[in-house]
Amino acid sequence: MRNYLVFTIAAPMASFGMKYDPGEWRNSSNRPSKSGVLGLVAAALGIEREEQHRIDALSLLNFAVRVDQPGQPAYDYHTAQVPPHKHKRRFATRADELAVAKHELKTTLSTREYRTNAFSTAALWFRTGVIEAPFSLWSIAEALKAPRFNLYAGRKSHPLMLPCAPEVVQTEDVLAAFTAYDVATAGLAGLQECYFGRESDPKKRPSATVYCDVEDPAAASSTRIEQRRDVPESRTKWRFGVRQEAVIAPRGGQT
Numbered sequence: 001m002r003n004y005l006v007f008t009i010a011a012p013m014a015s016f017g018m019k020y021d022p023g024e025w026r027n028s029s030n031r032p033s034k035s036g037v038l039g040l041v042a043a044a045l046g047i048e049r050e051e052q053h054r055i056d057a058l059s060l061l062n063f064a065v066r067v068d069q070p071g072q073p074a075y076d077y078h079t080a081q082v083p084p085h086k087h088k089r090r091f092a093t094r095a096d097e098l099a100v101a102k103h104e105l106k107t108t109l110s111t112r113e114y115r116t117n118a119f120s121t122a123a124l125w126f127r128t129g130v131i132e133a134p135f136s137l138w139s140i141a142e143a144l145k146a147p148r149f150n151l152y153a154g155r156k157s158h159p160l161m162l163p164c165a166p167e168v169v170q171t172e173d174v175l176a177a178f179t180a181y182d183v184a185t186a187g188l189a190g191l192q193e194c195y196f197g198r199e200s201d202p203k204k205r206p207s208a209t210v211y212c213d214v215e216d217p218a219a220a221s222s223t224r225i226e227q228r229r230d231v232p233e234s235r236t237k238w239r240f241g242v243r244q245e246a247v248i249a250p251r252g253g254q255t
Contacts, residue, residue, distance in 0.1 A: 004177035005124045005137040007144055007166035008185070009037070014071065014118040015154035028113040028154070030070035031211060033230035034063040035240060036154060037122050041140055046148030055232065060130050064123040064174045064212030071118030078112060081105045118153065121181065123174050128215060141166035173218040175210060175248065210248040222246035 009032055016029040016036060032040075038058045047054045083091065083100040091097045098105070124140070126133065144151075144164040151160050169180040212218060214225060224247050231241035 001170050001172055002125055003137055003168055003170050004174060005141055005166060005168050006177055006181035007122055007141070007164040008119070008162055009040070009065075009122055009153060009160065009164070010119040010162040011153035011158050011160050012117060013074070013153070013158045014115045015112070015158060016115065016118075017154060026110055026112045028073070028115055030115070031065050031067045032120055032122060032153070033228065034213075034243065035230045035232045037063060037065070037124070038232060040151055041124070041144070043149040043151055044143035044147035045135065045140065046143075054134070057134050059231070060127055060133050061124045062127050062213040062215055064210060064216065064218075066121040066123075066178050066208050066210045068121055068208050069117065069119040071115035074114045074116050076112055076114070078110045080108050080110075082108050114158075121178060123177055123181075123212070125174070125177075125216075137168050141168055174212050174216045175218045175221075178210065209250060212246050212248065214244040214246050216246070218248060219246035221248055223249045 014028070014032075016032050017026070038055075038061070041058060042055060045054075049055075081098065083089075083097050083104055084106055124137065126137075144166040150156075151164070152158050153160060165185050167181050167184045169177050169184065171177045171180055210218070211226075214222075219225075226245045226247055227242050228245050229240050229242050231243050
């Protein structure tokens with residue numbers, strides 16, 4: 001048995017970036033990434049972007065997400081003026097970029113993908129062998145109830161729509177943790193109806209796919225293992241590491 005922190009991530013619009021890509025196409029995954037969820041937790045705890053040591057401490061946590069509703073894709077088209085890349089030239093702000101001589105500015109084009117009415121349930125738990133940590137699952141839960149900074153689903157223009165409703169449950173694996181969470185948060189059914197209609201009762205919804213770190217015992221029932229580059233390594237260098245993720249398909253369903 002182990003403790004799991006489980007909470008809701010729901011937003012009218014969301015952007016779940018799959019990788020940093022400054023090119024013409026910026027797509028969105030069907031689910032939150034580990035780095036995105038840890039970033040949300042960092043915001044709730046009041047961790048500043050410059051506090052790399054506090055951000056690093058979040059790597060003590062394992063992660064899983066259940067995609068209750070992936071949402072519908074939506075797109076918009078962007079044009080932006082940017083200065084040309086030159087060796088050893090760096091810009092600290094957008095204002096610095098636009099301060100470049102007008103004849104140097106170039107135009108970049110990009111299409112960005114979003115998700116509308118996305119609803120997921122996330123779970124966090126400590127990695128095996130972790131004895132001490134600068135925070136507890138309970139302290140994170142309290143922070144999610146009263147976050148220091150605003151919480152977003154990928155972008156500042158995408159605030160959450162429903163309460164995170166965090167709960168710490170003790171179960172044998174993450175699948176059981178999600179089930180226990182559904183029971184503990186039955187009072188959210190009225191709010192969830194805007195997403196699921198008459199199927200707001202978790203027992204009546206179609207089964208959802210779960211994606212979890214392979215360390216959890218539930219990974220033994222996975223249909224496949226995938227690699228995701230969403231482990232935050234350096235906020236200043238925008239660098240992410242690779243992790244192994246177990247895909248647990250619903251019974252009788254396809255992912």
